Amino acid sequence: MDQERYKKYFYTNENNFSIDNIDDYYGSGKGEKRAVNMAFNDMAVRTLKKATDDEGGDGAVEKERALTYLRDSFYAYFHKGGEIDTVDGRKSYDVMSREGFDEWHKAVCTEFLTLFNEDNRKIYQPVAYGKAQKAVNMVFKYLYCYDGAEKYTDEGYFAHCHMALDNLTLNWYKKEVAYPPTDCAWSDLKYGAYIEIQTNIRNYLKGSSSPLPSNALEAEFYV
Known part of the structure; x- marks a missing residue:
């Protein structure tokens, strides 16, 4: 399989964004093609449910704090040994191990949800873990296509990444892997079902004889 071709088909890094430049992770302008912006759009924010039928305001989504948090967390993941800010203070995770990566991933999703739901609680109903995982996993997928990402691939920073769950990947999962532990939509997934x-x-992927890569992020390019 020509992975480079699939990467370019998925995301053309026409602006030559670099994984080593924090300013290339997120921008506050409209139509941004940076990783965090693109991943937020993939989260299907248009499907957010209003908190009431007659809420005040124009219904705009407040996202600055949550997306800045993702920017800082991902930059630290690659450049500061997996340090992130959590409700319990600043923590560091052994992201080179599967267990450490999963702990980091859960902490980032949880804090992202907290910030996003707090800032939008007067207008929108709280979003579930399913939307957070989509955003976090898609940031990894876009950064994987950034200039300079090959170095971090070789060093193992993408080794334990998850597959972003959505309608497409869950349909593949049902056909090739197992029946999901829940019938709810991907956006409503809770952590237990997600990690299962x-x-x-x-x-x-590890035990299969299929031609898919054993890495879940890389396999997603072909699903």
């Missing part, structure tokens, strides 16, 4: 699916995907 990721564990099953890892086991399938």
